[in-house]
Amino acid sequence: MTALHTNPLFDRLADAERILVAGAGGGFDVYAGLPIALSLLHQGKEVLLANLSFSHLAGLPLADWAAPDLATITPRTAPHQTYFPERTLARWLEAHDYPATVYAFPQTGVQPLRAAYRALIVLHRIDAVVLVDGGTDILMRGDEAGLGTPEEDLTSVAALAALDDVPCRLVVSVGFGVDAYHGVSHALVLENIAALEREGAYLGAFSIPRATREGALFLDAVAHAQEHTPDRPSIVSGSIAAAVRGSFGDVQFTTRTSGSELFVNPLMSLCFAFDLPGLAARCLYLDRIEDTHLMRQVHSRIAEFREDLIPRPARRIPH
Template sequence: MLNNKLIPSSSASSDQAQRDLETFPSSSSTPPIKIGVSEMNNALIQMASDCQNILIAGCGGGFDIYSGLPLYFDLKAMNKNVYLANLAFTDLSRMDKNTENIELASYPNKNVLYAVHAESNNHDLVYFPEKYLCEFLKKNGIDENPVVYTFDRGTGVIGMTEGYEIIIQRHGIELMILVDGGNDSLMRGNEEKLGSPHEDSMSIAGVYAISEKILPMDKRIMACIGFGVDYFHGVHSSLFFENTSSIISQYEGGFKGAFSVLKEWNCFLLFKQACDYAFKKMSHNASIVSSCIIAAIEGHYGNYHPPDIKERVKYSTLHINPLMGMYWVYSVKAVANQLMYLSFIKDSRSMKEVSDGLQKYRTTLKTFRKPSPFPH
């Protein structure tokens, strides 16, 4: 249940205020955090309450799986079996032989999907967030044998579907949550600027195509966190709002609501610690998206440059805001059906074919949809 204890007002006695404040972790230290009890109370958690085996998957790859960690830790607090998957930005071609290579019938003699664990080694440890997440979970006693099912970035929609069907059947998955760090996953394809749509659309199309016999359509959820972080790539907030409104009006149950992650919650503190651990392992590749989400949840605002990415963004203007720390939740069916180039990529077998399909669709447009006036 949600912890409703508040920081005392200035009218409270100083002794009582001090006692209450001591219930919250000090920002100057990072003591071990235990999962504890579930702190979220929203439509997504209510859906999960009836399921025991849940899959959380990064939508756009890289650190997107970290964007799902507040959900992961809260679901673990509910004693759920939570499994992880992601689209890799790292090179999987040199993966060690002790890491399971899950063969896909659609890709004979190709290494497309691996069950990455804490001891995995692809000889490219400069950027390997999936491995470092497994290390963190294992070292902190959260999971004895953590695995992140990791897809090669160039897989294509066909491979994403087949791979996820294997994972779902292997673990008896009852609910799948696809998580995007940012909100460009809500772009339809006819907008003037799309952000970085290829990985997102490949994952969305791949999950949408999963057989209903393997996972019912209403058990596939899309969640995005990091509102406004894609402005750097030209994604305008008013188009995100417009597309969300379209889903609300056109698809019954398409929008599941939005909710904030609070800085006092254990699921956030563990998310932050997991990111800190990975950032230290990959000092030159700290995630801009995850850093901005953390900053927003902690109450920073405007052009604040988080320490871990200060050098990477020193010439950029960031727009940290309270909406950045919120999950916006949709049905995969609604998001996929508003993806206007779905038919152009649904049979793709590589990232190149996804890119070609998007480009082919864009050439059919006479004009691009521009942001509508928004007074704020």
């Protein structure tokens, strides 16, 4: 049993030597895992970074592929591409003297993504995986009124759920409240977390203070990404960074959110941690996407699952 003065997530990772921190949902999700990755690096762990990618990977030369559906991204990969979060992160890592390789998975179904994860795990003898979602839709079990955009997140969960040879598999959700504009009821998120607590899969939460070394570096990395991706800055990473800085309310930092009212708040800087197999066991449609090979199959299987569903209605957090 973990003592109160220790962190359950890092306690689970204490004996791991080679840890993979991976973004679950594409885009800039890997940035949400950066504070944890940096903390592990500063503890002397070997840490690899990976991301389910929205970047254009199809045009990369054969030499950039470590295995099928597993691209190796460095600071010099595809210099002509303007939107490339994995390369942007690799450049920031290099500038700060950290290992500057970020692996990228193209958008596929569960089966090829699992094979790519397995190849990466074998290649680097990974003994722990931390899957990170920038947002909370990874916590949706499928019967909620609004799921947000769970397809990529739950494809990642399903891919890793069957890799039993990795002794430690964890999920971290960062950015509580950011998915409200995607229809997620955060009262239902809290209800789901409570259920995961009862089942022993919730490992508690901790914040990313800006006064820590990792918090300050995270803010610097997000600012760097915003500078180098001015046309498509990450709303999620920007919101989390604003919360880490202590901003509150309708904090507008990109024209992408013009016309929407944001609610940046301190809960966005909390990292909610979970046991991945326990989280996977609560998803009501995970078996339906198990044999998928394409992301569009994942979309259609989830839609089919919800056709005759009577959803749990959205709830309001009392105020």
